[in-house]
Amino acid sequence: MGVLTEQELRYLEEKLQRKANEIEQDIVGAEWSEHCSYKSSKKFLRLLPTKGKRVLVGPGYDAGVLDVGDGYVITVHIESHNHPSAVEPFGGAATGVGGVIRDIMSMGTRPIAVFDALRFAPIDGKGKSVAKSKWLFKNVVKGIADYGNCIGIPTVGGEIEFDQSFEDYCLVDVASIGHGKKEDVISNRAEAGDYIVLAGGSTGRDGIHGASFASRALEAENRSAVQIPDPFLEKLLMEATMEAAQSGCVKAIKDLGGGGLSCCLSETSDNLGRGFEVDISQVHAREAGMSPAELMISESQERMLYVTDAQKMPALKAILDKYEIRYSVLGRAEGHENLIVRHEGSVVADMPSSLVAHAPLADRGAKRPAYLDRLKNVRAPKVPANLNKILLSLLANPTIASKRWVYQQYDHEVGVRTVVKPGAGDAAVMRLDNSKFVAMKLDGNSKHCYLDPYQGTLGCLSEGCRNVICTGAEPAGVVDHLQFGNPENPEIFWTFSQAINAIVDYCNFMEIPVVGGKVSLYNETAKGPIKPSPVMGTLGLIDKPSWITKSALGPSQSIFIIGETRPEMGGSEYYEYCHGITGGPAPAVSLADDKKNGQAVLKLIRSGLVSCAHDCSKGGLAVALAEVAVAGKTGFSVDLDSVPNSCARIDDLLFSESHSRYLIGTEKPEQAAKLLAAEGVSFAKIGRSARGRAELAQGKKKRVSLPLSKLEGAFDALGKLMQ
Numbered sequence: 084m085g086v087l088t089e090q091e092l093r094y095l096e097e098k099l100q101r102k103a104n105e106i107e108q109d110i111v112g113a114e115w116s117e118h119c120s121y122k123s124s125k126k127f128l129r130l131l132p133t134k135g136k137r138v139l140v141g142p143g144y145d146a147g148v149l150d151v152g153d154g155y156v157i158t159v160h161i162e163s164h165n166h167p168s169a170v171e172p173f174g175g176a177a178t179g180v181g182g183v184i185r186d187i188m189s190m191g192t193r194p195i196a197v198f199d200a201l202r203f204a205p206i207d208g209k210g211k212s213v214a215k216s217k218w219l220f221k222n223v224v225k226g227i228a229d230y231g232n233c234i235g236i237p238t239v240g241g242e243i244e245f246d247q248s249f250e251d252y253c254l255v256d257v258a259s260i261g262h263g264k265k266e267d268v269i270s271n272r273a274e275a276g277d278y279i280v281l282a283g284g285s286t287g288r289d290g291i292h293g294a295s296f297a298s299r300a301l302e303a304e305n306r307s308a309v310q311i312p313d314p315f316l317e318k319l320l321m322e323a324t325m326e327a328a329q330s331g332c333v334k335a336i337k338d339l340g341g342g343g344l345s346c347c348l349s350e351t352s353d354n355l356g357r358g359f360e361v362d363i364s365q366v367h368a369r370e371a372g373m374s375p376a377e378l379m380i381s382e383s384q385e386r387m388l389y390v391t392d393a394q395k396m397p398a399l400k401a402i403l404d405k406y407e408i409r410y411s412v413l414g415r416a417e418g419h420e421n422l423i424v425r426h427e428g429s430v431v432a433d434m435p436s437s438l439v440a441h442a443p444l445a446d447r448g449a450k451r452p453a454y455l456d457r458l459k460n461v462r463a464p465k466v467p468a469n470l471n472k473i474l475l476s477l478l479a480n481p482t483i484a485s486k487r488w489v490y491q492q493y494d495h496e497v498g499v500r501t502v503v504k505p506g507a508g509d510a511a512v513m514r515l516d517n518s519k520f521v522a523m524k525l526d527g528n529s530k531h532c533y534l535d536p537y538q539g540t541l542g543c544l545s546e547g548c549r550n551v552i553c554t555g556a557e558p559a560g561v562v563d564h565l566q567f568g569n570p571e572n573p574e575i576f577w578t579f580s581q582a583i584n585a586i587v588d589y590c591n592f593m594e595i596p597v598v599g600g601k602v603s604l605y606n607e608t609a610k611g612p613i614k615p616s617p618v619m620g621t622l623g624l625i626d627k628p629s630w631i632t633k634s635a636l637g638p639s640q641s642i643f644i645i646g647e648t649r650p651e652m653g654g655s656e657y658y659e660y661c662h663g664i665t666g667g668p669a670p671a672v673s674l675a676d677d678k679k680n681g682q683a684v685l686k687l688i689r690s691g692l693v694s695c696a697h698d699c700s701k702g703g704l705a706v707a708l709a710e711v712a713v714a715g716k717t718g719f720s721v722d723l724d725s726v727p728n729s730c731a732r733i734d735d736l737l738f739s740e741s742h743s744r745y746l747i748g749t750e751k752p753e754q755a756a757k758l759l760a761a762e763g764v765s766f767a768k769i770g771r772s773a774r775g776r777a778e779l780a781q782g783k784k785k786r787v788s789l790p791l792s793k794l795e796g797a798f799d800a801l802g803k804l805m806q
Contacts (some may be wrong), residue, residue, distance in 0.1 A: 120442035135596030147598030176226030185338030191328035192261035233314035287369035361414035479800035540585035547621030556623025568612025635715035646744030657738035695748035721770030
C-alpha cells in the first residue's frame with residue numbers, strides 16, 4: 084500500500100536503523116507524497132519573501148495571519164482539490180471548500196468568505212470533450228455552492244478560465260479568509276501530559292490514498308480516493324471550534340487534510356516539539372474492522388485535532404457534547420520526540436516525528452522547454468474587417484463573459500459582511516469588525532504562463548494588485564497556488580522555478596509579503612500536462628468606507644486610461660479564442676511602472692476623484708470599456724488616437740492585454756488630470772460616457788459602434804450556454 088520510492092525506503096530505514104514495518108511505510112508514504120511533503124518545491128518556496136509589517140503568521144501553518152489593527156486579524160489560506168474534482172466534481176469541489184474552511188478555523192478565527200478559481204476545457208462547441216467539460220463545470224460549481232450555502236459562509240469572488248490543456252481534467256482552487264481577535268489566535272503549544280482529542284466526522288474508508296492519488300498523473304478514476312462531504316457537521320464543528328478558541332480551552336488545533344491522521348499527528352507533534360503517544364483503536368470509525376493503516380491514512384472529512392490539558396479537558400468535552408460532535412481521546416503529548424502509534428495495546432509504529440514530517444527533498448533537474456522558441460514568432464492574423472463582430476465574440480467568450488450563472492448559485496450575502504458583491508467590482512470587499520474593510524481577488528492566466536512562465540506569473544500578481552487597488556484597497560499580502568504537471572520532467576520543473584522567481588521579484592519590489600500558499604503538481608492526464616497555472620490571491624485593506632470603489636461607469640463621466648498599450652498579443656484571448664493562434668510575445672510587466680500606476684490610482688481614489696475603476700486585462704481595452712459600460716448600463720464614446728500606445732495595428736490597440744493599465748471614470752476630469760500629471764504616469768483622457776451606444780473612433784472613422792443592448796446580450800452568453 085505504501086507509495087515510497089526504493090530510495091526513500093532506504094533513507095527511512097537508514098534513519099530508523101532498522102526495517103520499517105508495513106504500517107510505518109504507509110504512514111510515511113502518505114506524509115512523503117508530493118501532495119503533503121512539497122519535496123520537489125520546498126527548496127524554492129524558501130526564497131519567497133514572507134515578512135511584513137502586518138504578518139503575524141506566515142507560510143508553513145494552516146493559514147497566514149495578518150494584523151489589521153485595533154486588536155483584530157484576518158487569516159487567509161488557499162487549497163486545491165484538482166484530482167478528486169476531475170473524478171467526482173460535486174464531492175471533490177465540496178470537500179475542497181470544507182478543507183480550506185477548517186484551515187481558517189485551525190487558527191482560532193471565524194471564516195467569513197470563500198473564493199474559487201476554476202479551470203476547465205472549453206464548454207462552447209460540439210463533441211464529447213465539450214459535454215464532459217460542461218458536466219465538470221456544472222457539478223464543481225454546484226459542489227462549491229452547496230457546501231458554502233449549507234455552512235453559511237458567503238462565496239464572494241473567483242475567476243474562471245477555459246483552455247484546451249484542461250481536457251478531461253479541471254483545476255479547482257478554493258481560498259478562504261477568516262476574521263477574529265488577535266488574542267484568540269491559537270498559539271499552538273503543548274506540555275507533556277496534554278491530551279490529544281480527535282473530533283468531528285467518523286473515520287471511514289473514503290479518501291484512502293487521496294494524497295498519493297494527487298501525487299500522480301490522473302490515469303484512472305479512483306473514486307475511493309475521493310472524500311465524502313458533510314457541510315452540516317462542518318457548521319457544528321466550526322461553532323464548537325470558535326467557542327473552544329474563545330473560551331481558551333485549546334492549546335493547539337490542526338485540521339485533518341491530505342494524509343489523514345498520519346500527517347496531522349506527525350506534523351503537529353513536530354511543530355510542537357513534543358512526542359505523541361496515541362492509541363488508534365480509540366478512533367470513532369464509520370466502518371468495523373478498519374486496519375491500523377486505514378485508520379491512519381483515511382482522509383475522511385470534517386475532522387479536527389485538538390490539544391488540551393487536564394484542567395481544560397472538561398470544558399472542551401462540554402462544548403463538543405453541546406454541539407453533539409463525536410470525539411475520541413487518542414492519547415497524550417510526551418517528553419520525547421517520537422510518534423508512537425498503538426492499536427489495541429500493541430505498538431504498530433514508532434518513529435521520530437521530525438523524520439515523518441520532513442521528507443527527503445528531491446533534487447529536480449530544470450531545462451527550458453523546447454516549445455518556447457517554436458512559439459516565439461507567429462504570423463499575425465489579418466486585421467478583421469468587422470471589429471464589432473470581434474468585440475461581441477470576445478465578450479461572449481466563456482473566459483471573459485459575465486459569471487453571473489456561477490455566482491447566482493452562491494449565497495454571497497449571508498453573514499452581512501459583503502460590501503462589494505460578485506460582478507460589482509474588480510475584487511470582493513468584506514466589512515471587518517474594526518470599521519475597516521478587506522478586499523480580495525484570485526487571478527491566474529494559464530495562456531500567458533504557458534508562453535512565458537516568468538512574465539506570465541508577474542502578470543497574475545500585477546492583475547491581482549490592480550483588482551484590489553480598483554476597489555480602493557492597498558495590497559497587504561498575497562497567497563499563491565502553484566499548479567503544474569509532473570515535476571520529474573525537467574521542462575515542467577523549469578516553468579515552476581520561473582514562476583517562483585517571478586513571485587520573489589514582484590513581492591520584493593512591491594514590498595508585499597507572501598503569507599501562505601499551496602503547490603499542486605502532477606496535474607496531468609493521458610493527454611499530457613496542463614499549462615503552467617499559478618493562481619494568485621491578493622488581499623488589500625481599505626480604511627474608510629468612502630474609498631470603496633466599484634467598476635460601473637456612470638452617466639456624464641470622463642474616461643481616463645492610465646498605462647501604456649503595447650503590441651504584446653501572445654496568449655491574448657483575441658489570438659487564442661478568435662483566431663486559434665498560440666504564440667507570440669506574452670505581455671511583459673515593468674515593475675517600476677506597475678508600482679507607479681497603482682499608487683497613482685490609489686491616490687486618485689483617496690482624493691475622492693474616482694467614480695468607477697476597472698483594470699484592463701483579458702480581452703484588452705475594448706473589453707474593459709465594454710465591461711464598465713455593461714456594469715453601469717451606460718454607453719461610451721472613446722477617441723482611440725488619444726490612448727497612449729505603441730501599436731501599429733488597430734486590433735492590437737483594442738485587444739492587447741498589456742499590464743499595469745487602469746480605466747477610471749471621473750466627474751472631476753481637470754483635478755484627476757492634474758494629479759496624474761504630478762504622479763508622472765502615462766495617462767490620457769480618452770472619452771466619456773454616452774447614452775445607449777458604445778463607440779470607439781479613430782479621427783472620423785468609427786472602428787466599433789454598437790448599441791449597449793448588443794454588448795449586454797453578448798456578455799450574458801455563459802448563462803445561455805449552460806442552460
